[in-house]
Amino acid sequence: MEEEEEQQQQQKKGKKKYYSIIVPTYNERLNIALLVYLIFKHLRDVDFEIIVVDDGSPDGTQEVVKQLQEVYGEDRILLRARPRKMGLGTAYSHGLKHASGDFIIIMDADLSHHPKYLPSFIRKQQETGASIVTGTRYVRGGGVHGWNLMRKLTSRGANVLAQTLLWPGVSDLTGSFRLYQRSVLEDVINSCVSKGYVFQMEMIVRASRKGYHIEEVPVTFVDRVFGSSKLGGSEIVEYLKGLVYLLLTT
């Protein structure tokens, strides 16, 4: 009996988890190269693959990815392109189809999600056994750089509104830097229909309603072009529509 248990434990230790990092891109020639370099720099003793879902970028993003494949290997970097811009939600399910990891990490290519936080996502998941680990900007150790007062105000307002109406159980609903257990992502992604960053909110709210164990880790978010992520009137309307939609359907 004891021997068997020992063997099982050894097997557990021996079988390392495999991670698939899905990165949707559109015209991210420089950023994707920097991102791949930084991922390999910060994930040294982790088995992982990077899946780039490129929506037919005209700037030669795909050529750069092919050059990166020559440096790091075609088994580590997968290019799964689509012919034209088809949206974020479908980019994730497209990447998921080609992913072979036990865990899926989703991040943006524009370096607003820094790969140096990846080890803390993985550690948090291993410590807690969570189904989802989501990056949050609104706790100690997290933060945002490059937002003007107006952007901060809308962000806070949107957050208070969502927290009061939806009781989602997570502090950062629209952040999209997340780690999912594969089966959980497959389950949640199919029930989501929203677009844009409302999609991120719908994913986490639906996962929370389904009772999945969600943990948070602090991340920072650097807007490299000051004030580039302006929230216009149409985005605010989209957000409010998304909020009502989630109120009625979850």
Next chain:
Amino acid sequence: MKHILKIMALVVAISAFWIGLLRTSIVSDSYAWLLPVYLVLSLGCYGLLMVGVGLMLFPTCPQEAVLLQQDIAEGKEFLKSKGIDVASD
């Protein structure tokens, strides 16, 4: 249960409590009639307070921007050494 139903149940419970107060006249009538107004006002105040506090304590990270620039420079150096051309036209 849909979330809107939870909220509606909460609203119904509060209304029932209020109607109870009106009927039993534990507090004076004129005061009881004003209670919903107070409730809405305090909800509004709570919202404004949360936005205000959140704005004052908004976590920022200027040092991260500097670190990111260093990482970018380092990454560009590496890419150049591998012969990957990332200069945008």
